[in-house]
Amino acid sequence: MGERVKVGRQAHRCFPRLFSAYAALAAGAVLLPAPAAGQTPEREPPSGEASGSVLGYEREQFEYSGRGQRNPFRPLTTVRGQGPRFEDLEVAGIVFNPEVGSVAVIADRLSKRRFRLREGDRVGTARVVEIRPDEVVFAISTFGAHRQAVLRVKKEREQEE
Numbered sequence: 001m002g003e004r005v006k007v008g009r010q011a012h013r014c015f016p017r018l019f020s021a022y023a024a025l026a027a028g029a030v031l032l033p034a035p036a037a038g039q040t041p042e043r044e045p046p047s048g049e050a051s052g053s054v055l056g057y058e059r060e061q062f063e064y065s066g067r068g069q070r071n072p073f074r075p076l077t078t079v080r081g082q083g084p085r086f087e088d089l090e091v092a093g094i095v096f097n098p099e100v101g102s103v104a105v106i107a108d109r110l111s112k113r114r115f116r117l118r119e120g121d122r123v124g125t126a127r128v129v130e131i132r133p134d135e136v137v138f139a140i141s142t143f144g145a146h147r148q149a150v151l152r153v154k155k156e157r158e159q160e161e
Helices: 011-031 156-160
Strands: 089-095 103-108 114-117 126-131 135-142 145-152
Touching: 089 135, 089 145, 103 126
Parallel strands: none
Antiparallel strands: 089 103, 103 114, 126 135, 135 145
16 A cells, blocks of 8 residues: 655755755746636647747848948947058158149068058048148047057158167
8 A cells, every 4th residue: 555665865855956946837827827707728839730820030130221320230340351450560661742633552471461542542441631741640549449650751760770
């Protein structure tokens, strides 16, 4: 009639967890809504029947109009097209002509690449604002922060040192 079940040493530790799991299931069953009197609960179709509804995946689209602020949904850096760092640039020469438009030759110290830039052109994160006879003014945008910097043509004495 009454069989005795032998309980191991660790059994007393898992009983509280089992009890709390059963209590959670019982509480969930109590909170489920019951059909009102006179209503029949809707029957869900088995997985084999066509239910008439189609499940699909739709990606959520975000738009941001921050009026001059950085879009938080765009990455801070891009791998392609980032260009050289501003700190690695130097002015190799300037052809100054205010009537036709001046051209600045900017060199990247690391890659030894040269860029011919006019006002409004970009190199990396820097944009040429103004070309003067002996210097180039840049607007630099890094991680949403904006600043201006000036690169000057090195004089012969500065180049020798």
